[in-house]
Amino acid sequence: MSKVQYYCAATIDGFIADPNDGLDWLLGYDGHYEGDEADAGPMGEGGSYEPFYEKVGALVSGSTTYEWVLDHLEEWPYAGKPCWILSSRDLRKPDGYEDEIRIVNAPVGEIHDQVLESAGGRNLWVLGGGNVASQYADAGLLDELLLTVVPVVLGAGKPLFAEPLPGGPMVLTGTTTFRNGMVELRYSLQS
Ligand SMILES: NC(=O)c1ccc[n+]([C@@H]2O[C@H](COP(=O)([O-])OP(=O)(O)OC[C@H]3O[C@@H](n4cnc5c(N)ncnc54)[C@H](OP(=O)(O)O)[C@@H]3O)[C@@H](O)[C@H]2O)c1
Numbered sequence: 291m292s293k294v295q296y297y298c299a300a301t302i303d304g305f306i307a308d309p310n311d312g313l314d315w316l317l318g319y320d321g322h323y324e325g326d327e328a329d330a331g332p333m334g335e336g337g338s339y340e341p342f343y344e345k346v347g348a349l350v351s352g353s354t355t356y357e358w359v360l361d362h363l364e365e366w367p368y369a370g371k372p373c374w375i376l377s378s379r380d381l382r383k384p385d386g387y388e389d390e391i392r393i394v395n396a397p398v399g400e401i402h403d404q405v406l407e408s409a410g411g412r413n414l415w416v417l418g419g420g421n422v423a424s425q426y427a428d429a430g431l432l433d434e435l436l437l438t439v440v441p442v443v444l445g446a447g448k449p450l451f452a453e454p455l456p457g458g459p460m461v462l463t464g465t466t467t468f469r470n471g472m473v474e475l476r477y478s479l480q481s
Pocket of ligand 1: 297298299300305306307308310311312313316351352353354355356358376377378379394395396397398417418419420421422423425448452
């Protein structure tokens with residue numbers, strides 16, 4: 291059965307981007323772990339990204355996150371997977387991905403059946419940002435948070451969630467320590 295997963299990285303003080311939507315703290319990160327045992331880095335060989343991404347059938351993203359990807363990456367990184375972009379605006383699409391990228395202006399609950407169906411039985415990756423993640427949590431549609439904590443402090447920025455999480459505390463289901471000093475925390479939101 292498909293799971294709805296918010297997979298992202300945040301600073302240790304809970305920001306997924308700096309106040310100007312910058313990710314230098316993540317892309318330029320160069321830390322390490324000094325304990326006994328650790329896995330490879332989350333984005334590297336043997337890390338958590340590849341096995342996570344293999345199980346993703348479709349993605350959903352807010353427009354700010356989408357525009358960051360378009361402005362900073364040379365190639366569309368999610369080729370072959372339907373990607374739903376939430377926006378009230380008419381956004382551009384990279385050449386060749388006119389069908390895979392679907393721009394919609396609707397509450398997440400209204401399009402959920404259609405979005406899940408496009409995942410073909412695999413998982414739905416809520417790419418972010420905090421605005422969209424909160425809409426999924428508020429609608430009771432978010433199953434898991436897979437959070438890579440990066441040991442830097444920004445003091446200000448774009449929050450992991452834009453709103454308080456409804457319900458009780460999340461349930462910790464697993465952790466992974468990486469050799470670069472990041473830690474992945476896995477939480478379940480649904481009881
Ligand atoms: N560290 C990480 O792993 C990570 C992951 C993801 C994102 N990020 C960063 O987080 C930042 C963005 O997060 P954010 O929370 O500010 O923004 P966001 O969730 O990416 O985008 C929010 C925008 O999407 C549109 N939107 C959202 N829901 C909608 C709906 N239901 N219907 C129609 N339009 C809707 C609205 O803009 P319009 O209607 O004006 O288009 C809204 O202002 C970016 O800097 C991004 O790079 C970091």
